[in-house]
Amino acid sequence: MTPQIEISHVEKHYGAFHALKDIDLTIPKGSFVALVGPSGCGKSTLLRSIAGLESITSGDLRIAGERMNEMPPRKRDVAMVFQSYALYPHMNVLGNLTYSLRFKGVAKADAREKANRVASTIGLEKLLDRYPRELSGGQRQRVAMGRAIIREPKAFLFDEPLSNLDAALRVHMRMEVRALHDRLGATSVYVTHDQIEAMTMADHVVVMRDGRIEQQGSPLTLYDTPANRFVAGFIGSPAMNFVDGHGSEDGHSVRLDALPGAPVLPLDRRVEPGRPVVAGLRPEHLFSGGETQFSVPIRVVESTGSIAYYTTDTDPELMLVEQGRGKLRSGDSAALSIAPGDIHLFDPMTGLAL
Ligand SMILES: Nc1ncnc2c1ncn2[C@@H]1O[C@H](COP(=O)(O)OP(=O)(O)OP(=O)(O)O)[C@@H](O)[C@H]1O
Ligand SMILES: [Mg+2]
Missing domain, CATH: 3.40.50.300 (P-loop containing nucleotide triphosphate hydrolases)
Known part of the structure; x- marks a missing residue:
């Protein structure tokens, strides 16, 4: 060209x-x-x-x-x-x-x-x-x-x-x-x-x-x-969620220390055991339809009729997106799962993708 x-x-x-x-x-x-x-x-x-x-x-x-x-x-x-x-x-x-x-x-x-x-x-x-x-x-x-x-x-x-x-x-x-x-x-x-x-x-x-x-x-x-956390957070709407965690012992999963129950999520790649990471989870990837990996309480529900947006009662709070009117109400618990290939990992210091 x-x-x-x-x-x-x-x-x-x-x-x-x-x-x-x-x-x-x-x-x-x-x-x-x-x-x-x-x-x-x-x-x-x-x-x-x-x-x-x-x-x-x-x-x-x-x-x-x-x-x-x-x-x-x-x-x-x-x-x-x-x-x-x-x-x-x-x-x-x-x-x-x-x-x-x-x-x-x-x-x-x-x-x-x-x-x-x-x-x-x-x-x-x-x-x-x-x-x-x-x-x-x-x-x-x-x-x-x-x-x-x-x-x-x-x-x-x-x-x-x-x-x-x-x-x-x-x-x-x-x-x-x-x-x-x-x-x-x-x-x-x-x-x-x-x-x-x-x-x-x-x-x-x-x-x-x-x-x-x-x-x-x-x-x-x-x-x-x-390539990095900035681009990850800038591209995509609503923005990607970022959660602190670390590589778990088996070297093929990540433990999200910041979420209730510190869930362990399988990855499609290796991560050094114990290594601190920031996991990036897109709102539209958290209802993957797989077996429930973790549950979080819902605080705010916003529905447009075609899409429902949920804000969780966690620290950090997560944004979740569900197609349709939305079945969950404030106070409900959302059962979440994410495909291994949809989990992004970033270095907490440099912000670079791992
Ligand atoms: N003539 C100038 N003298 C000094 N600084 C300037 C001048 N023009 C722009 N800047 C600075 O350069 C930076 C980039 O400005 P620019 O206008 O390119 O931003 P932008 O990305 O287009 O932002 P926006 O989305 O607000 O339009 C800003 O910090 C601005 O203050
Ligand atoms: Mg401009």
Whole structure:
């Protein structure tokens, strides 16, 4: 696969503040890559560095094989789509769509024809005469994307483009953005702090923390084999439960000292007897249907009708997920079991997966 964007050993300092630390990332042509991580981890900084809106302190940035480090933003041939749509309020949709072309000197009729084509791609044909204030949030977001599409850029850079929309529209628009990406054969880099958005939209997810890439891979690779406790806790919803324990005497099971009755759970791999570990148990894996391994009292029940969430009365408290309306009530005891392959283990000191 041809790399479209290549980022190698990129560092960014804002004065004394170290915002990007040794970033290595290759974005193949045609791929959809999500950058995800908590607020302040450097997602926007990385995206803006690709766009040229920030300079990088060291390292290399290439787009379509060409070194971009000192290249001004307008020559990088990438298009950014922001959360605040940044539409020109005094121009109608047509004016907003054609502005960049007119600016580049494209003839009016040609620009108009291109705008019509883009408008029909994204369902704005009937709105070309409207002004931004006469559009809904979703429609404005579409105009913002149309404005990026019309430039036929080498890559689309999205910075939390859906975070101003209500929940239902977000879910709808994320499908639209992904479908549009596929139709255009585009290369997209998409920043979000919403891991569900990242997991459902992207081919490749990059998890960042404190200016560093913690792990990158396909959505299910991150879910199945998180490299460390941070990624394990960040990917998956509700979040993974973490329980202190240690390797038991047989070397093939883990004893969860922190839970009632200190249950011993078989593993599908070896662990050194006596070794302290943190076990990671996903909420959706604890009703495995196998023979009961341990029981915990339920404190809080939350049901959406299709899924029930239980919070246990233990220390640490566990989150459990059951499909359906939920059979358990507060005060009941939940009979739990987990498949050996679903138990994650982490080093208590380093947080690295064992
Ligand atoms: N111009 C600047 N000068 C100094 N520090 C900055 C500057 N811009 C960003 N930072 C810092 O760099 C870090 C990363 O910021 P960035 O905007 O990339 O975070 P983010 O991951 O996009 O967060 P969010 O999810 O809140 O948008 C933050 O700690 C921020 O305070
Ligand atoms: Mg940001």
